[in-house]
Amino acid sequence: MAELLKLQQGVILRSQAYDCGVTPEQLRWLLNSNRWRRIHAGVYASFTGPLPFESQVWAAVLRAGRGAVASHRTAAYLDGVCDDPGDVIHVTVPADRHVGSRIDGVRVHYSRHVHRTRHPTRLPPRTRLEETVLDLVDSAPAASEVEAWVTRANQRRLTTPGRIAAALRLRKRIRWRAMLEGMLTDVAAGAHSPLELRHLRRVERAHGLPRGTRQRRVGERRASWIDVDYDEYRLRIELDGRIGHIEEGQFRDRRRDNRATVDGRTVLRYGHADIFGDPCGVAAEQACVLASRGWTGRIRPCGPGCTVAAA
Template sequence: MDIEDLIAGQDGVVSRAQALASGLTEDALTWLLRSGRWRRVHAGVYATFTGPLPFAAQVWAAILRAGRGAVASHRTAAYLDGLCDDPGPTVHVTAPAERHVRGKVDGVRVHYAHRLALTRHPAKTPPRTRVEDTVLDLVDTASHPREAEGWVTAACQRRATTPERLADALARRKKIRWRAMVEAMLTDVAEGAQSPLELRHLRRVERAHGLPTGCRQRRVAGRRVIWIDVDYEQYRVRVELDGRVGHTGEGRFRDHQRDNRATVDGHATLRYGHADVFTDPCGVAAEQARVLTARGWTGTPRSCRPGCPVDTRDHRRLLASEHQ
């Protein structure tokens, strides 16, 4: 390949081996470096321009330093594919497991994988892992289950992949951290839960306490389309789960408008945030059970553990008083 085309395709970065294979002589390469027209980024890897190194060029430099078959992976691949908005301070690349990159590479973390030929995306540049494998790599390295939840739900919420494709990729992996949780999550996400907060409500509030199953992410069309996080339509009860994104400033004003319209239409709206659902799911369940019962639910909630404030006896007394 012509060296100019090669450099253009690699965001202005080239390896020593590539330059020599393209016909550049040792003397010419030495002159380019000494004159400042090219500069060293890593051992045997050069930027062919001056000024700051754009992120894509940093990625190419890390891949070329890691050598044949290496690809961007983990958070770096996630950023390239729009799964997150911050690439972080380190460029992550994965190399085939049969090779080893010698020496420390500044600003780069090299991972190794036996299945890289299967997880590498066939066409994207810079080379990177497939979206589903990027998500699972990040799940596998997550230090906390909530972090793993965040990667799965972000990938689905940003429409970069689907629960079905993630489940297929997961089935092909023999070992992965948090497997049982992720398998359960993928079923939940397919049912409409789109954030760790919504997943927590589904599992620790609704299911754990035997509450009726709500309709998640329900689209309601009127003068303007609105989305309801959890809708118990039969009982005219709605639950809104407020994460930080989308519920500040203008988003918060829209939430108030939506709640007011719901009240006018005869719906009760319960609104909870992270502090409610993550730290007191039992208290949230007890409150929801009382509101649902007052609006016609005849089921019985259950305590999820000793000391759970969901008291079935109090619930039966409330139900009896409602029907007197």
């Protein structure tokens, strides 16, 4: 029983305790003396005090029963895809059975393919990382969330676009499929954040601008990465989220921009408000700089109401 409790982060099923030799009378004594405590029906913690997150996950998985695994945001948190586990524990159980009563603090999902999507070794039991991302995409209420989950998993180097695409091919039905397939191609081309994807699609492609090189490494001893580099026209685009504007990031960006200026390059820097709020204005600004540096192409409106002509 000690080995089982260690494996399951101090959490145990009533049936497991009986299998280890605990009698019903002993179990009642452990609970009445506050040595153990009840978490869910038939699930107990063998310690007092705060319940660590992994112990909460074990309790939910054990309560959900045969074949249950942590999934969705819970699995994403366990694997480092996100930094906030959310307000409820998500578990997925085989679709051929039903979890009878409601489990406090737990949301139960059902899947016909949980035997395939379950990770073979990680504990607490959970879905494979690529399947976790696809589950989150399938339940995402908005396109921006789809972008965020996929790019975050790739940006943290937890998976690759190819592995997500391979998992996607095994799913017959999934929400946002068309967007996701195109997005995985973009991420594989070097766009690593929703901001970069938005620039690629809504600024560069939509307005007929030349294709830039993404995530280009520059420098030898102190290497840095350029978000979008139009090397032929000596123009660099830096796309900065919140992190890029604070503390060390602020000085790193300034040094990089200064080096670019010394080398005769122009650096245009944009944030979320620019790329999401005024992609047409950003495209017009970039086109002006590109034209001044030898680009002979012609910017085109992205659709009705596009402001590039006026700009």
